[in-house]
Amino acid sequence: MSANSRSVAAAVVAGAVATALSSVAAPASAYAQAKEKCYGISLKGQNDCKAGPGTTCAGTSTVDYQGNAWKLVPKGTCEEMTAPGDRHGSLTALERDNPQG
Structure with missing residues (x-):
């Protein structure tokens, strides 16, 4: 060659x-x-990151559907997601179901 x-x-x-x-x-x-952060939809210990004061990141939420913990979901689907007790996903942190208050 x-x-x-x-x-x-x-x-x-x-x-x-x-x-x-x-x-x-x-x-x-x-x-x-094509993803967005959706607060208040993850189960205990299954959040992707941020779970409020006293926690570090992924997997640190301490209650189901914790309002200040988020999960990545397909863009445009968050607010349509539902959880037991007439809960809905939110694009911003929620006051509900937070262990510290």
Whole structure:
């Protein structure tokens, strides 16, 4: 194989790798953009992050449907989500079902 053929082959491989990487990155970005934080819908210990004062992050909610703990959900679905006791998801933290008050 000549040096010129090796250069062409290397360029083809590099192009294929770049194409493959961009096709993997695009869905990941679209996935991240297609989500929103929804407060008050996660079960105890199943929140994605933030569970109010005295907690750190994911999995730290201490009661079901804790109002100040959130879960990532598909964008546009949060406020339609329901939980027992006529509860609904919220795009902002809720006062209800918070263990500290």
